[in-house]
Amino acid sequence: xxxxxxxxxxxxxxxxxxxxxxxxxxxxxxxxxxxxxxxxxxxxxxxxxxxxxxxxxxxxxxxxxxxxxxxxxxxxxxxxxxxxxxxxxxxxxxxxxxxxxxxxxxxxxxxxxxxxxxxxxxxxxxxxxxxxxxxxxxxxxxxxxxxxxxxxxxxxxxxxxxxxxxxxxxxxxxxxxxxxxxxxxxxxxxxxxxxxxxxxxxxxxxxxxxxxxxxxxxxxxxxxxxxxxxxxxxxxxxxxxxxxxxxxxxxxxxxxxxxxxxxxxxxxxxxxxxxxxxxxxxxxxxxxxxxxxxxxxxxxxxxxxxxxxxxxxxxxxxxxxxxxxxxxxxxxxxxxxxxxxxxxxxxxxxxxxxxxxxxxxxxxxxxxxxxxxxxxxxxxxxxxxxxxxxxxxxxxxxxxxxxxxx
Amino acid sequence: xxxxxxxxxxxxxxxxxxxxxxxxxxxxxxxxxxxxxxxxxxxxxxxxxxxxxxxxxxxxxxxxxxxxxxxxxxxxxxxxxxxxxxxxxxxxxxxxxxxxxxxxxxxxxxxxxxxxxxxxxxxxxxxxxxxxxxxxxxxxxxxxxxxxxxxxxxxxxxxxxxxxxxxxxxxxxxxxxxxxxxxxxxxxxxxxxxxxxxxxxxxxxxxxxxxxxxxxxxxxxxxxxxxxxxxxxxxxxxxxxxxxxxxxxxxxxxxxxxxxxxxxxxxxxxxxxxxxxxxxxxxxxxxxxxxxxxxxxxxxxxxxxxxxxxxxxxxxxxxxxxxxxxxxxxxxxxxxxxxxxxxxxxxxxxxxxxxxxxxxxxxxxxxxxxxxxxxxxxxxxxxxxxxxxxxxxxxxxxxxxxxxxxxxxxxxxxxxxxxxxxxxxxxxxxxxxxxxxxxxxxxxxxxxxxxxxxxxxxxxxxxxxxxxxxx
Numbered sequence: 052x053x054x055x056x057x058x059x060x061x062x063x064x065x066x067x068x069x070x071x072x073x074x075x076x077x078x079x080x081x082x083x084x085x086x087x088x089x090x091x092x093x094x095x096x097x098x099x100x101x102x103x104x105x106x107x108x109x110x111x112x113x114x115x116x117x118x119x120x121x122x123x124x125x126x127x128x129x130x131x132x133x134x135x136x137x138x139x140x141x142x143x144x145x146x147x148x149x150x151x152x153x154x155x156x157x158x159x160x161x162x163x164x165x166x167x168x169x170x171x172x173x174x175x176x177x178x179x180x181x182x183x184x185x186x187x188x189x190x191x192x193x194x195x196x197x198x199x200x201x202x203x204x205x206x207x208x209x210x211x212x213x214x215x216x217x218x219x220x221x222x223x224x225x226x227x228x229x230x231x232x233x234x235x236x237x238x239x240x241x242x243x244x245x246x247x248x249x250x251x252x253x254x255x256x257x258x259x260x261x262x263x264x265x266x267x268x269x270x271x272x273x274x275x276x277x278x279x280x281x282x283x284x285x286x287x288x289x290x291x292x293x294x295x296x297x298x299x300x301x302x303x304x305x306x307x308x309x310x311x312x313x314x315x316x317x318x319x320x321x322x323x324x325x326x327x328x329x330x331x332x333x334x335x336x337x338x339x340x341x342x343x344x345x346x347x348x349x350x351x352x353x354x355x356x357x358x359x360x361x362x363x364x365x366x367x368x369x370x371x372x373x374x375x376x377x378x379x380x381x382x383x384x385x386x387x388x389x390x391x392x393x394x395x396x397x398x399x400x401x402x403x404x405x406x407x408x409x410x411x412x413x414x415x416x417x418x419x420x421x422x423x424x425x426x427x428x429x430x431x432x433x434x435x436x437x438x439x440x441x442x443x444x445x446x447x448x449x450x451x452x453x454x455x456x457x
Numbered sequence: 458x459x460x461x462x463x464x465x466x467x468x469x470x471x472x473x474x475x476x477x478x479x480x481x482x483x484x485x486x487x488x489x490x491x492x493x494x495x496x497x498x499x500x501x502x503x504x505x506x507x508x509x510x511x512x513x514x515x516x517x518x519x520x521x522x523x524x525x526x527x528x529x530x531x532x533x534x535x536x537x538x539x540x541x542x543x544x545x546x547x548x549x550x551x552x553x554x555x556x557x558x559x560x561x562x563x564x565x566x567x568x569x570x571x572x573x574x575x576x577x578x579x580x581x582x583x584x585x586x587x588x589x590x591x592x593x594x595x596x597x598x599x600x601x602x603x604x605x606x607x608x609x610x611x612x613x614x615x616x617x618x619x620x621x622x623x624x625x626x627x628x629x630x631x632x633x634x635x636x637x638x639x640x641x642x643x644x645x646x647x648x649x650x651x652x653x654x655x656x657x658x659x660x661x662x663x664x665x666x667x668x669x670x671x672x673x674x675x676x677x678x679x680x681x682x683x684x685x686x687x688x689x690x691x692x693x694x695x696x697x698x699x700x701x702x703x704x705x706x707x708x709x710x711x712x713x714x715x716x717x718x719x720x721x722x723x724x725x726x727x728x729x730x731x732x733x734x735x736x737x738x739x740x741x742x743x744x745x746x747x748x749x750x751x752x753x754x755x756x757x758x759x760x761x762x763x764x765x766x767x768x769x770x771x772x773x774x775x776x777x778x779x780x781x782x783x784x785x786x787x788x789x790x791x792x793x794x795x796x797x798x799x800x801x802x803x804x805x806x807x808x809x810x811x812x813x814x815x816x817x818x819x820x821x822x823x824x825x826x827x828x829x830x831x832x833x834x835x836x837x838x839x840x841x842x843x844x845x846x847x848x849x850x851x852x853x854x855x856x857x858x859x860x861x862x863x864x865x866x867x868x869x870x871x872x873x874x875x876x877x878x879x880x881x882x883x884x885x886x887x888x889x890x891x892x893x894x895x896x897x898x899x900x901x902x903x904x905x906x907x908x909x910x911x912x913x914x915x916x917x918x919x920x921x922x923x924x925x926x927x928x
Contacts, residue, residue: 057893064897068904076912079645080861083915108917111857272911280914284463407857408918 069269076268082107083271086261087116087148092248094192095227098122098182099258104265106148109414110406114148119197122146123157123179128200130176135439137164137432138178138198140190140326141209144342145181147421149406154418155179159425167429168439178203186217187322188228194326205336207386207428208326210319210374212303212344213296218318221311222298230318237321303344303370304362320377327381336437339378340386340428341371347389348403348420349412350396386431388424395423458498460605460690461643461920463913466906468495473629473697485619488596488698495601496565503563510544511598513537514573518580518587525583534581538574545570549767564926565604567764571729572598576612578733585613593619602694606687606925608705608725618700631884632696633902638879639689640909641872647683648921649865650675654826656854661835667850669839676822677815678869680924681709684723687923708877713810715781715817726764730757750786755779765825770833774824781817 085104091097103115117125130136139145139157147155157179164175180198182189190208198206217223218230220240229240249257264270298312307313323339330337346358347367359365371389378385396403403420405411416424433439458464472491479487497504517537524530548562579585588594597615657671688705695702705724712718719727735757742749755776762775796803827833855863886895913919 057896060893061896061900065900065904068901069908072905072908078867079649079864081912269908272908272915276911276914279917280463280911284914288464 073267073269076272081268081272082111083268083275084108085114085265085271086274087114087265089254089257089261090246090249092245093196094189095245096184096189097193099261101258102261102265104271107408109149109409110417111408112149112151115152121179122148122152122155122181124152126176126178126201128202130202131174134174134176135164135205136176136178136201136203137161137205137207138180138201138203139207139209140194140198141181141342142185142190142211142213143181143183144211144415145179145209146183147179147181147416148183149415150418150421154421156416156421156425156428157181159422160429163425163429164432167433181209186223186227187214187319188218188230191230191322191326191329192228194329199329199333202333203335205338205432206326206330207338207340208323209340209342210370211342212299212370215315215319215370216296216298216302216312217315218322219311219315222302222315223296230322232314232317232321237318237325300344304364304367305369316373323377323383324381327383336384338384338386338432339374340388341374342424343367343371343389345404345412345414348392348396350400350402351412352397354412355393384431384435386428388427391427392420392423458495459920460687460923461640461913463910464498466910466913469694469697476698484698485593485596488601488619489592489599492596492599492601492604496599496604499564503566506563507565507569507599508595510541510569510573511595512591514541514577514598515588515591515594518577519589521577521580522587530581534577538577541570541574541577549764553767565606568604568607568609569598571609571726572612575609575729575733579612588612588616600695600700602691602698602700603702606684606691606923608688608691608702609729610702610725614703615700628696628699628701630886630898630902632693633906634884635693635696635879636690637693637902637905637909638872638875639686639691639693641868642682642686642689643923644920645868646865646872647679647686649862649868650679650682651921652859652862653854653865654679656859658827658832658836660850660853661832661839663846663850663853664842665846665850666840666842667847667854669836669842671854672826672836673819673823673840676826677710677819678865680822680825681706682865682869682872683923684925687925707880708873710815710818711811712814713807714785715778715814716785718814718818719778719782723761726761730760734760747787751783754782754786758782769830770824770827773830773833774821777821777824778817 082105084107085102087098087102087104088096089099089102098116098120100116100118100120103113106112106114114122117123119126137160139160145156147157152158157177161175161177164177168175178198178201180190180193182193185193187210194206213223217225217227220229220242226244226246228243228245230237231240232238264274301308302312302315307316327337344367346355349355349358355367359367367389371387375385375387377383392403395401401419402411402417403423404416405413406417458468468491472487475491476484476487493504493508496507514537517533521530521533524533545566548566551558576585580587588597593616594612596619597612600615603610653671654676657668657675660668661672685706692702692704703725705726707721707724709718709721712721735753738756739749739753742752745752758779759772759775762771762778765771765774796806823833823836824830827836886898
C-alpha cells in the first residue's frame, strides 16, 4: 500500500515537472511543427479538416485548416450568386503556411481582383487548394475529388521544381500516387498502393490525437526529436549528409538526361492534359504558371550569375519554356511569373523568400513574395483573361455539368 | 562535441554508466580514455599535442624532485615553464602573424597549460610531490569536463579525489541539477540576452541611445550567464564522477567594489594568477612600497586581459580595471577610517557598491565585447544621443527573432534565486528524506534530462558557442 502510494506521488511529481516544462517551452517561445495532415485513401495524404497549429520552420505562423481540408477560410460549396470563383492548385508555395492567411497569394489575389476588376457588384472568391508536398498527380486527384464540388469558374495550376520529377517513381521514391502514359493514355499506375481508409472511429481518434499534439508543446517536441532530430544526429555521427534529390533542380534547369526524366515529362504533360480536359468538361478556364527555384528570385544578380556559371547553364528558363509549350499545345493560358518576380526583387531590393529564422532568399515566399506573385497573376488575369467579361454561369447549371463531368 | 549538445549528453551518460559499473581500479583509466576521446572529437592533432606536453611535464616533475635544491632544478623549471608559456603564446599570437590562420585558439589549451605550469612550479617549490603514476596525472591534465573552460583546479585538490571516488553516487543528483542550471543559464539567459546585444551592436548608427544602452548594460549579464553556465556544466559533469571542483563565481555583481568583484569573478584564474604571477612580482617589488603594489596589480590585470586576446581593446580593458583596483587599494586605509567615523556612510556605500561595480564592469565590458576601438567609440557616443526614434528602436529590438528574448530577464532572476539556494544549502538530499520524496525528486530530474535531450534533438540551430570556450 505504501509502495503504491510512493509510486503514485512520484508519478505525480513527474507529471508536474512535465507540466512545468510545457510552461517553460511556451514562455521561451519554443514552437514545433504541428500535425496538420491525415492519410487519405485517394490523395494518400491530405490536410486534416479543422486542424490548427504552428508552422515554425520558416517564420512563425499559426495555420488553420478549414472544415473542407483547405489552408483557407471557410467557403460554402455553392458560390453566392454572381460570384466569380477561382481555384488555386499547387504545393506548399500556394498553401503558403509560412504567412498569415491574409498575406497568402490567394487572399492578396482575391483582394486585387476584387478592387481592380471593376466588377462592381460581382464578388471574386479565390480558393486555396494548395497542399504542402503535393505532386502533380495528387493535384489532379484533388481537382477531381474536391475542387469541382466548389464550382470554380477558373482553375490555376502552379507548378514548382518538384512537379515534374515527382511524376516518375524512379526519380521521386515516395509512397504517393503515380500515373503512367500507356498507348497515349494517361492512367493511374497499377503499382500504386493507397493507404487503407480509416474507420470513422479510427479517424476520430487520429484527429483527437493530432489536435492534442497541436496544443501540447511537449508532444510536438517528442515528434520533432524522433522524426527529425534522431535521423539528423545519426547522419552527423556517420558523417553523412541527408539525402537530397538532385533530380529536382536538374530537371528544372536542363533537358532530360535519362529515360526516367523523359518519362516524367511525358507523364506531366499527360496529367496537365487531363486537368485541362476536366476543366473544359466543367466549363471552367484552366490556367497554368510555374514557380522556379529560390535562386531565380534572388535580388542579387551576381548570386544568380554565380549559380548559372556553377551549373553550366545560361538561364533558368528550360522548364518554364517547356511548360509554356505544353500549355500552348493544349490551349491553356500560361502566366510567366518568374522573370517578373526576379525583376521586381532586383528593382526593389527585396527578398521574396526567407524569414527571420532562415537564410535570406531561402525556402518559401514571405509576405513580399506572396504579394508580388499575386500582383503578377492578377495582372495577367485582368489583361489576358476573358474571365471578367464572360457572364457567370448559374450555380445550378454548373452543378448539372459537374454531375455529368469527368 | 559541444557541451550543449545531445552528443555530449549521450557521451556523458555513457561514460558515467561505464564509470559506475566499472571495478574501482578501472575507473581512472576509463576517465582518461573518455577524456582523450572527448578531445579527439574536437581536434585530432591537438590531442597528440596534449599527450606530448603531458608526458614532458610528467617526466620533468619526476626529474625536478630528483634534483631538488640544485641549480639544475631551477633551470629545468624555467625551461619547461617557458616552453609551456611559449606554447600557449604561439596560439594567442598566431592570428596576428598569419591572417589566413584560424583565429581561434585550440580548445582547452589555456586551461591545461595553466594546470601544468602550476603543477611544475608547485613541485619545484616543494609544495607538491611529483605524481608517480602516469594515468592519474594524465587524467588530471585532460579531465574532459574541465577541459573546455576550467575551472582551473590544482592537482592537490583533484588527485586525492581520484583515489577516493566512493562518494560518486551521492553527487549524481547534485551534479545533474548543477548541469541543468548551467543549461538554463546558457540557453535561456545568455543566448537570449545575446540576441539583444547582437541587435544593439548592429544598430549603433540608429541615432538613438537605445542600442548603446543595451550594449552597455546587457552584455555583462550575458557574459556572466554564458561563462557561469559553462562552469556549472563543467562542475556538474565532474560531480557525476565524484570529482568536486573549485567554484569559479560567487555572485560577482553583489560585490561592493572592484577588488571584491575580482575575488568573485573567474575565481580560479584570478587565484592562479595571484599565486603564480602577482605574489612573485609583489615579492620582487616589495621594497618599492605602494608603487610596487600598483605595478604588481597592473601586471596581473594586464595578463588577465591579454590572456583573452592580444588586441588593443583587451589592453584598455586591463588598464581600465587596473586603475580602479589601484585607486581602491590606495584609498583602502583612508576609507576604513572614514567609515569607522561615519558608520552611516559605510551602509550607504554597501548599498551603492553593487551599483558602482556593475557600471564599472559594464563600461569595461564594452572594450571586451566590441570588435574594435572604433566600435567602442560608437557605443559611448551613441549614449550621448538623444532619445530620438526610441519607440521605433524598441519595436525593432523586440521584433523577430528577438520577440521571445525577454524571457531572459525573469529566467535570470529565477536562476539567481536557485543558485543562491544552492550556494547556501546545496542540492544534496538529507539522509532521512522519505522514500516518496526521493523517488519524486529522482523521477523529476530524470524527466527534466529526457526533456532537455529532446529539446536538443528538436533544435535545428543549436546553441551559440560559449564565449569563454574561445579563450
